[in-house]
Amino acid sequence: MNDTVQPASPQQTLLQNLIDELIAVPVVKPEDAERTLEVPRGCLLREWMELYWAALERPEFLDWASRFHIDLDTLRIKGATLEARAQTNGTANVRTFALNDDSGWWQVAPALLWIAQRIDPGEMGLPYIGGKSANPLYRFPRQIALAFYGYPDPPNDAQTKVIVAELKASGLAAIDENGHTTSAVIKERNAQLEDFQVIADTLETVLKTHDPFEQRGMEDTPVSLTSASVSASRGGPRFKLGPLLERYALPIPQDAERAKALVQRLRDHRWPALPYVSEYVQTGSPILSYRHGFANVEDGRYILRRLQALCWNKSPMATIDLEEFSEPHPDSALAEWMALGQQELRTFGARPAFQAILKKHSLPADTPCCSAQPVMSVRPATTAG
Numbered sequence: 001m002n003d004t005v006q007p008a009s010p011q012q013t014l015l016q017n018l019i020d021e022l023i024a025v026p027v028v029k030p031e032d033a034e035r036t037l038e039v040p041r042g043c044l045l046r047e048w049m050e051l052y053w054a055a056l057e058r059p060e061f062l063d064w065a066s067r068f069h070i071d072l073d074t075l076r077i078k079g080a081t082l083e084a085r086a087q088t089n090g091t092a093n094v095r096t097f098a099l100n101d102d103s104g105w106w107q108v109a110p111a112l113l114w115i116a117q118r119i120d121p122g123e124m125g126l127p128y129i130g131g132k133s134a135n136p137l138y139r140f141p142r143q144i145a146l147a148f149y150g151y152p153d154p155p156n157d158a159q160t161k162v163i164v165a166e167l168k169a170s171g172l173a174a175i176d177e178n179g180h181t182t183s184a185v186i187k188e189r190n191a192q193l194e195d196f197q198v199i200a201d202t203l204e205t206v207l208k209t210h211d212p213f214e215q216r217g218m219e220d221t222p223v224s225l226t227s228a229s230v231s232a233s234r235g236g237p238r239f240k241l242g243p244l245l246e247r248y249a250l251p252i253p254q255d256a257e258r259a260k261a262l263v264q265r266l267r268d269h270r271w272p273a274l275p276y277v278s279e280y281v282q283t284g285s286p287i288l289s290y291r292h293g294f295a296n297v298e299d300g301r302y303i304l305r306r307l308q309a310l311c312w313n314k315s316p317m318a319t320i321d322l323e324e325f326s327e328p329h330p331d332s333a334l335a336e337w338m339a340l341g342q343q344e345l346r347t348f349g350a351r352p353a354f355q356a357i358l359k360k361h362s363l364p365a366d367t368p369c370c371s372a373q374p375v376m377s378v379r380p381a382t383t384a385g
Helices: 010-024 044-056 059-067 105-119 142-148 157-170 185-209 215-219 230-234 241-247 256-268 285-311 333-349 352-360
Strands: 036-038 071-078 081-088 091-097 139-141 222-224 238-240
Touching: 010 036, 010 142, 010 157, 036 142, 044 059, 044 105, 044 142, 044 285, 059 105, 071 105, 105 285, 139 142, 157 185, 157 230, 185 215, 185 222, 185 230, 185 241, 185 256, 215 241, 222 241, 238 241, 285 333, 333 352
Parallel strands: none
Antiparallel strands: 036 139, 071 081, 081 091, 222 238
């Protein structure tokens, strides 16, 4: 019997990280520090994060950011803007860089915005990640991680419990044809809206029948829930109003005016729209396309740097040595073409006719017909000019 424990898959690790985070902090309050979680290598969000990181590490962006002395750890990309703490005349202030201002943001923004708007279509704000940031490597905002997979950040314990139970039982919920989650939390949200109306009705009754308003009596008022919410189904149909308000993270009014304001708030309450998840984002093809694009640029930059070095301090017509080889970026089109060419040459080398030539010249049967290592050469220039 094999007792070897199989390591968890990236998706399983991500699920467990989400579950652990939601159990540790069921509801994030407005005054709380931003919550982040570890996103393991191999899952889809991590691949998008690495693409985003590659765009942030591009020299043209870092050069632009250094001109404004931008504190990268305060950076947030929201929609088409970049917000960060920047220094002006020795004073650091939060500044918003827009495409139509004179900062030059528009020149370095296209690649970053294309990627950021796919990861964060809700424009909550992507932080800086990567080696030049104090942000722990590959930790990502909880709210954005949940939204990437279609989940809202739960506003109360009951919705958190629904999401956690679902993640434990069946994993991430599917996305429908409209780009929204099919999670059970949708049913819970709708049922809670019904509960809110019952709570509002109960508060109005208390206001009409208790004059003057008395907080303790209000809290002890019984409430009957008839919805399909977790509270109604698990806690029984009858609650006391005070504990029920706490259960839904609602304030307990201390006087009649606050009770009236809460009634109006409950009457008007609507949940924020569910996060939108594009089908396009759920595939690997756009990631691969951008990786190739970045790698192709890096190959070009390398060739340019080497040509500049070879020509340095030489006359325009001086001969330069081009017998220099290096490996292309592994994600570039050139590397792909060269790997394909190497495979074709190996196939050619295995042909009987080629093997006959090797035998005729007393060469080993595994003699390579070309270098086994893919390399690129700085050519075809022959003069420094």
